[in-house]
Amino acid sequence: MQSKIATLLTPYSKGNLHLKNHLVMAPMTRSRAINNIPNDLMAEYYGQRTGAGLIITEGTAPTADALSYARIPGIFSQEQIEGWKKTTAAVHQEGTKIFLQIMHTGRIGHYHNLPEGAILVGPSDIKAMGQIQTDNNGLQDFSEPKALTIDGIEAVVQGFVKAADNAIAANFDGIELHGANGYLLEQFLNPNVNNRTDTYGGSIENRAKLTLEVAEKTVSAIGNDKVGIRLSPFSKTGDLQPYDESEVHNTYAFLATELNKMKVAYLHIVMNPLIPQATLDAIRSNFDGTIIKAGGFTPETAEQALVNGSADLVAFGKAFLANPDFDKRIETGAALNPVDFKTLYATPDAIGYTDYPTLQS
Template identity: 50%
Template sequence: MNLLFTEYTLGKNKLKNRVVMAPMTRSRAIGNIPNDLMAEYYSQRAGAGLLITEGVSPSPNGLGYARIPGIFSEEQVQGWKKVTDAVHTNQGRIFVQLMHSGRVGNRLNLPKGAELVGPSAIGLKGTTWTDAEGNQSYSSPREMTSKDIQAAIQEYVIASENAVKAGFDGVELHGANGYLIEQFLHPSANHRTDEYGGNWKNRNKFAVDVATAVVKAIGADKVAIRLSPYGVFNDLEIHNEIEEQYKDLAASLGKLGLVYIHIVDHSSMGAVKPTDSVVTSIRESYKSENPNGTYILSGGYDPERANSDLEQKNADLIAFGRNFISNPDLVERLEKGIPLAEPDASTFYTPGEKGYTDYPVASLSKV
């Protein structure tokens, strides 16, 4: 029996299979507000046991990219309610990923009054897209004060409360891919000398403080986190304390009772692969404190490899990313061995339905 297609209980949620749709930025939120097109996109993919949204900013300061959605205004909450209603109508379950972009972005993408901030005033190399002036260099961030840090933690809390109001089944804190939480974790982005920097124990503090506050606000059964040990996205650098640091972080998150930890592995796209020992130590540390917690692995999976990791209890759920873009019926295709359609990379981040909601299901395509 292939465990990938069996039911699973995640916290208080009954999932119809163990397939997770990974969070993927799609840049369709005009004015940073979720819309009917986004509701259609997610509902098309509700065959997954669990859907995780694209990165959603908990505050104006976190909107570093063009057309990414937020969840800090009433209009945004109502927009997301369209999405959750559509997914639930199709018997799906959906978590919102809270992503504060931190130092990653350009001021042209921010609303009036917002600013780029980070743990330290260390900018990124390269350019990013702006709708106003095309590709532009990343803007330099301002180093966050202690007051800024406490305000940011409260922004995550309010966003989580908004997520519950919008009908989400839970929230995934984005502690991966070089955004704000991971910026605090990494010595290449965090040069602070206060309680939030200096050594790895202090660098873990922001992630733990955010998780603690959100758990207190909405309950641990609705709170999860995504981590990317060995991630180098957005100018992060590999350092020699990763295993010790993430083992301790996982134990702290387990003590809080987080419903799942989701590990990113982008090696299939050319990134450094997390070592087996780190992935194992994170799982064991987390589960030693929270035996009923769920562990999600992602990165270049096919059904055979997914089932193997499920059988060996290396993971409880398996996340799939890009294949969900071009295969709204991915679960059915994987289960029945139907060939997969290839995504059009030129439309990953463009506005409109092209390359977003216009991919056919297998029964309507010519594959």
Template identity: 45%
Template sequence: MDSTNDHPLFQPAGLGDIQLSNRIVMAPMTRSRAIDNQPGELETRYYTQRATAGLIITEGTSPSANGIGYARTPGIYTAEQVNAWKAVTDAVHQQSGKIFVQLMHVGRVAHPHNLVSGGKTLAPSALLPQLEIWTDQAGLQPVPIPQAMTAAEVNLTIEEYADAAEKAIAAGFDGIEIHAANGYLPEQFLNPHTNVREDQYGGSFENRNRFVLEVTAAIINRIGKERTGIRISPFSNYNDMPSYEETTPQYEHLVTELNKLQVVYLHVVEPSARATEEGQALLRSVRDLFNGTIIRNGEYTAIKAIEALESKQADLISFGAPFVSNPDLPYRLQHNLLLTAPDVNTFFAGGEKGYIDYAFAEA
């Protein structure tokens, strides 16, 4: 690969009413450095180092006290958190970067040791997941059974999402991403094995889609469709999400409705879907059903990313782990430079090591 700008991966792209410098997206990745559940100087340096991405999507950030389930993960539901994130967004914007915050409510993927004051573990249904989760107090612990959300709690949670989105804009973010993937609260509503409700949010796949669509509509009503994206992971079993037969028609319905809402992008986590012919067919269907920007994610190389862009299967490509250890990833990809391998032992370890100490390539 040469160092010219002819390849679509390195060309500018529009996203809603903002302009991205390239089509390389930094995927959202939990890094567990947020002491007291808010970003600090380390996070500011981490994101600023990676501001040459066309778009940064932050680590999962909770819309409420009930949404935090992991150790040292941030929120955006208090004035203090808004002010802390403002330092991050200001620094990224000073480097001409663009940044969305990912709103992540973990639902049942939580432990009391990691909850903040006033928080409780809520899920669509009181079903025990077969999971363990890290706690700083006691190491790995089994995830306990969650509380089934009441109708009032469902409505309150939707309002919390909308309020967090509004706070995100106040904190200087260019937009938000709803995390409806990877087995967290929105996907817990989607899956019939984790949602056995008998009200309007359970039963048929149309009903199971309702929570995600109402959250999306509430956020759009508050901050606008051009600032609202969403992430999905069809066929994924991550976080103890069992497979089910209605996956294809359910996601086709969900994407059709998201298209009607005109969300600015659909961020698709692909590896599980790629593994089967049915999943591959769904990925093609998603492209046909959605008129907005599609971000594809899942072990992409520069060559595979360019192929996806040129074939119109994607408009942007997100990279995860390579961005951890290569803060200047767009430059390295464009100039075909060797990538530094990440140290997986420091992904969630806290502190500077494996976070802000990776070297930049020599210009």
């Protein structure tokens, strides 16, 4: 092993989270779930990447209303549960843990990607600017969402809870709530999207209410050691417009405090250059559990973050996408395969998915 990478590939243990190394495979949408059902090809893909101590799956819809992208998997039917069992079995064979990321995309979506009868929803009826790929009609402007009613919010919460139960039935080690990247939970946090005047809008506490309710009720359903959450402070993804810096800071400091009370397994922070160090410090100070950081790391900078204590685990996305044996390449200092961006989502087959070469091949 390269001497400068001394921690990343060693075992990790904190609380009830025990991993064979400090290396995490980040969640990445790959659009290979035909009819939204996890399949053999997906099991092969995840099974190839078990050099990670922890794999976090691609975003997975808890309900039909959350199927906003083409060919993303769900976790709300028995057929989907059975499909995911193939993946969990493949991953567990190599001693890797795997968490299912539960993703409700909210207003980010198009009706061409939704099944009949499903509804695109959000905290408000404010339409996102931008476009999304559909299989039948190519790129389309985002559809206009319907503002969730109080009953609709309760249905969303129960959808997350049922999805968490289903994930455990599919033999996942836990779930990650997707509270980042401009999707539904983060849409509620952002006052430029969330213009509600009820108890889910207005103050920081009100706008954080949905995220915390989902976290609390999934913890009650499957246990705090099986629930993590992904957050992206200061993100502009999904047409999220920036708001007052001190309010953003206080939002994430508050979330870290409240999630710490629930003793969730981890916080997964999506890094970007706009996040002030003070906000990262507040999250670290307010949360006693595992902190995963993702976004732009190299093995060398990941090692630095682990050594200085700013992160407990580091997640890699594109590096794992293009390098099934990423851990071996870190260990030997071998060059990395480049990512073929043309094949990320465009096709449902193995090209650009399970055909990246390994050092052995």
